[in-house]
Amino acid sequence: xxxxxxxxxxxxxxLSACSGGESTPxxxxxxxxxxxxxxxxxxxxxxxxFMWGGDEGINxxxxxxxxxxxxxxxxxxxxxxxxxxxxxxxxxxxEKQAGKTEGTIDIVWINAENFKNAKENELLAGSxxxxxxxxNDYYQTDDPAFxxxxxxxxxxxxxxxxxxxxxxxYDAAKVDNPPSSFEELKAWTAExxxxxxxxxxxxxxxxxxxxxxxxxxxxxxxxxxxxPLDEEAISETADDTWKYLNEMEPSLWRSxxxxxxxxxxxxxxxxxxxxxMTMGYNEARAESLIDEGxxxxxxxxxxxxxxxxxxxxxxSIPFNSTNQAGAxxxxxxxxxxxxxxxxxxxxxxxxxxxxxxxxxxxxMKEKFQSVERGESVLSQQELEExxxxxxxxxxxxxxKEQWFNEVVQx
Amino acid sequence: xIRNKRLFYVLATLLFLLPTLILLxxxxxxxxxxxxxxxxxxxxxxxxxxxxxxxxWSATGWSIGIGAGVLFINLVIGIMTGKALAxxxxxxxxxxxxxxxxxxLIPVLAIAMGLHLFMIRIGLADTVLGVIIIHxxxxxxxxxxxxxxxxxxxxxxxxxxxxILGSNPLHQLFTxxxxxxxxxxxxxxxxxxxxxLSQYAITAIIGGGRIITLxxxxxxxxxxxxxxxxxxxxxxxxxxPLALYVLVEILLLLLPYTIMPWRK
Amino acid sequence: xxxxxxxKDMTKQFQQQMILKDVSFTLxxxxxxxxxxxxxxxxxxxxxxxxxxxxxxxxxxxxxxxxVTRKKANKRNLSLVFQQPLLFPHMTVKENxxxxxxxxxxxxxxxxxxxxDAIGLSSYADxxxxxxxxxxxxxxxxxxxxxxxxxVILFDEPFSSLDPQLRQGLRLWVRDFLAERAITSIxxxxxxxxxxLMGDRVALFNEGVFQQIDEPKVLHQSPANPFVANFLGxxxxxxxxxxxxLPSCLLHPPESNEAHETYQGIVEHVTYQHGQTxxxxxxxxxxxxxxxxxxxxxxxxxxxxxxxSSQIKPFRGNHT
Numbered sequence: 001x002x003x004x005x006x007x008x009x010x011x012x013x014x015l016s017a018c019s020g021g022e023s024t025p026x027x028x029x030x031x032x033x034x035x036x037x038x039x040x041x042x043x044x045x046x047x048x049x050f051m052w053g054g055d056e057g058i059n060x061x062x063x064x065x066x067x068x069x070x071x072x073x074x075x076x077x078x079x080x081x082x083x084x085x086x087x088x089x090x091x092x093x094x095e096k097q098a099g100k101t102e103g104t105i106d107i108v109w110i111n112a113e114n115f116k117n118a119k120e121n122e123l124l125a126g127s128x129x130x131x132x133x134x135x136n137d138y139y140q141t142d143d144p145a146f147x148x149x150x151x152x153x154x155x156x157x158x159x160x161x162x163x164x165x166x167x168x169x170y171d172a173a174k175v176d177n178p179p180s181s182f183e184e185l186k187a188w189t190a191e192x193x194x195x196x197x198x199x200x201x202x203x204x205x206x207x208x209x210x211x212x213x214x215x216x217x218x219x220x221x222x223x224x225x226x227x228p229l230d231e232e233a234i235s236e237t238a239d240d241t242w243k244y245l246n247e248m249e250p251s252l253w254r255s256x257x258x259x260x261x262x263x264x265x266x267x268x269x270x271x272x273x274x275x276x277m278t279m280g281y282n283e284a285r286a287e288s289l290i291d292e293g294x295x296x297x298x299x300x301x302x303x304x305x306x307x308x309x310x311x312x313x314x315x316s317i318p319f320n321s322t323n324q325a326g327a328x329x330x331x332x333x334x335x336x337x338x339x340x341x342x343x344x345x346x347x348x349x350x351x352x353x354x355x356x357x358x359x360x361x362x363x364m365k366e367k368f369q370s371v372e373r374g375e376s377v378l379s380q381q382e383l384e385e386x387x388x389x390x391x392x393x394x395x396x397x398x399x400k401e402q403w404f405n406e407v408v409q410x
Numbered sequence: 411x412i413r414n415k416r417l418f419y420v421l422a423t424l425l426f427l428l429p430t431l432i433l434l435x436x437x438x439x440x441x442x443x444x445x446x447x448x449x450x451x452x453x454x455x456x457x458x459x460x461x462x463x464x465x466x467w468s469a470t471g472w473s474i475g476i477g478a479g480v481l482f483i484n485l486v487i488g489i490m491t492g493k494a495l496a497x498x499x500x501x502x503x504x505x506x507x508x509x510x511x512x513x514x515l516i517p518v519l520a521i522a523m524g525l526h527l528f529m530i531r532i533g534l535a536d537t538v539l540g541v542i543i544i545h546x547x548x549x550x551x552x553x554x555x556x557x558x559x560x561x562x563x564x565x566x567x568x569x570x571x572x573x574i575l576g577s578n579p580l581h582q583l584f585t586x587x588x589x590x591x592x593x594x595x596x597x598x599x600x601x602x603x604x605x606x607l608s609q610y611a612i613t614a615i616i617g618g619g620r621i622i623t624l625x626x627x628x629x630x631x632x633x634x635x636x637x638x639x640x641x642x643x644x645x646x647x648x649x650x651p652l653a654l655y656v657l658v659e660i661l662l663l664l665l666p667y668t669i670m671p672w673r674k
Numbered sequence: 675x676x677x678x679x680x681x682k683d684m685t686k687q688f689q690q691q692m693i694l695k696d697v698s699f700t701l702x703x704x705x706x707x708x709x710x711x712x713x714x715x716x717x718x719x720x721x722x723x724x725x726x727x728x729x730x731x732x733x734x735x736x737x738x739x740x741x742v743t744r745k746k747a748n749k750r751n752l753s754l755v756f757q758q759p760l761l762f763p764h765m766t767v768k769e770n771x772x773x774x775x776x777x778x779x780x781x782x783x784x785x786x787x788x789x790x791d792a793i794g795l796s797s798y799a800d801x802x803x804x805x806x807x808x809x810x811x812x813x814x815x816x817x818x819x820x821x822x823x824x825x826v827i828l829f830d831e832p833f834s835s836l837d838p839q840l841r842q843g844l845r846l847w848v849r850d851f852l853a854e855r856a857i858t859s860i861x862x863x864x865x866x867x868x869x870x871l872m873g874d875r876v877a878l879f880n881e882g883v884f885q886q887i888d889e890p891k892v893l894h895q896s897p898a899n900p901f902v903a904n905f906l907g908x909x910x911x912x913x914x915x916x917x918x919x920l921p922s923c924l925l926h927p928p929e930s931n932e933a934h935e936t937y938q939g940i941v942e943h944v945t946y947q948h949g950q951t952x953x954x955x956x957x958x959x960x961x962x963x964x965x966x967x968x969x970x971x972x973x974x975x976x977x978x979x980x981x982x983s984s985q986i987k988p989f990r991g992n993h994t
Contacts (some may be wrong), residue, residue, distance in 0.1 A: 054630025
């Protein structure tokens, strides 16, 4: 009886594994068509966009701005599904294993480590960015920021949707002149003990902060971001980095005995006035927090020498999307100057655009340039001048381990 | 005795009532910055953010529906298995009991991956039924244990007595067992609903984004520094177990031989 | 006479152990049988099989001439009163009594009222079990069993959880109650006195078989075997074949020089009962302890017992 059940189960598994063979038409088949045909076949379909849903501004941008316009202009219903990227990849991974060719996800919002995993595990449909008219028309297609994503070759498998840059926030009511270099930051911290700290290396933002110090201690930042991780080669830089951090530690919040576990914790400390500075991997994020009364109205941002790291985030299509034409149509729309302009405006999201402003028609160019992003956001020029690319993803894990050994243990 | 009672009220106020009130207050006011000398600033924005989420109502509905389904199946499985474990003795019973408890010792997520694969193959992935089934994994072991204890406490003579008086098992269930196990039913209700309601990862994976429950809307906001929105969400969140609890309490009143609360 | 309850060749085996071995007996309508035996002798198992709570390994149970061996407990026309009252705590006294009657479709308000009256608890009809005393609870349990109008009522040590004074009163009350209504019943107890008091006949149960079933008087006068004689007391068992009733044992040689046997004993304890001095005597050669009036002897004193040969009786052999 029991063995019969097992055999039965095996047969079911085998059968379903076999049935995984026949699949929906490949992405290349769709992208080889004329764009107008793609848009036409997308009409009257539903596109399901899976993305992290923890920011009301971002959610509202999709629900209130993108969705209605996509429905009106292209007759495509866009459904936003809130899900953490980790779970999205987990789901795709299992579906891949089970041979499920008809998935529920048409678009994912993705970058960095997650993109690397997805690409390596063949969870993405394939190359498509070259077929998007808006990408070809308005973007600097050979920009290195679009060619590699944290050191992983993009290969046209994801389309740049936005870009963010790391900035520090401070309360101008308490701090007159924010530091302009990491040396000055150390001096400022010594003068104002307990008023600065950073999230630990496990946190996304904390790790990025630490990589800035690595950049600062190197001969030049490019010695890090242009090189794959080689522990031997950077050992001197690393030592300087730990020295810097250890010297700073006694003046940190709670004398460095405890580091905030997440950016959220640091933000709360800042919002309560415990510390006078916070930071974030999004140059405009303070705006909505000020609006909501979480951050003081006197919050401003600053960047320091040698610069601030920025990255691009992307939209991609999973391997088992059942509506690839719809996904292409929606992604193309979200890359359009109109959509990017609305995204840049602070009333929804306020996020920077990867679009090339000089490629835009004159009137659009003006609109972009006249967007008032808010007092807490640095000028476009300042951001561009300080921009530093991300290093390879391996640095992130290296930093997690080393920081704990060198700074916490000491 | 009286001192104990007073101690109970003090502790209950301190540990339960006070935090709830603070939560309520936080949801109605802006982020607190008392050390800077600022007072409370009241606002309703956090609730308008909450209510403006287009998925809030449908997610709440899904959560209630799934919670009710999970509860019902838990009651059925818990009562049947619990009774069997409490009244029967058979070879390998300790082993069976250990197996039944196993799902709460293994991380649900680990089980969910295997089950997800299986559900894809039998077509339960991305369906409500699949989500309900996966929610049984972290809840059913508790329910079985609770009902097993409840039946053990009733004792087998009390279960044989109605039989002797001519009652069939179903009649006995409704006239004797359920009325006498009300505390267990209440525990299972609360536990099951709260556990089911707070499943994020397994709901996301098995529900596949087709089934959007409240945690899927709510949990990403744990990353926000805006305590007011968090508090508003938490208040909303806590209404669901409360509502289902009241519902179960009303259903319990329908059991035979119930003393109506307004009598005596 | 029509048989009310009949058991034939009942055997119960549990794991390797024989708990009942070929037990057979018949009860007539209105008869009360007491089953007495040491704890662990299997008498409760017998009762549970009769009630349908357990199944026999072989044998049949018939009620009013109908074979009910395969029927579940709730389909048998009998009732069982447990050691504990087991009243349903969420029902009033009246609801408790009515519970089985309703299911048997014999729910007659007059009957319930008269039962409440009979157990003397009319004024407690709407009380909950927790609000009445243990003795009252056991009376309600009895009324509840009665209300279904069963052919047979089984009692499993129904008084053992009550205190001795209450127990005495309730025993007599139940006995009269059953006799008045001519209800066939079985009492299981480990207390010989209770067995004698309640039963028209008393059955001695040990090691899975009835050692003897008889009226109390017969049982006492002619025990079937050494076990019966020892268990009931009142006899001195000399060996597997012979015994003598204690009152026939003399503390001095018989006057008429009658043939007799002599045993030496030692007084281990002295107690006082029914106005007499009772010595608890140990007889070394028989390895037996007996209790009998000893006049003015005191502890540690030795004595001789003289047993007239004419009073020594042989066991009758097993009789069922």
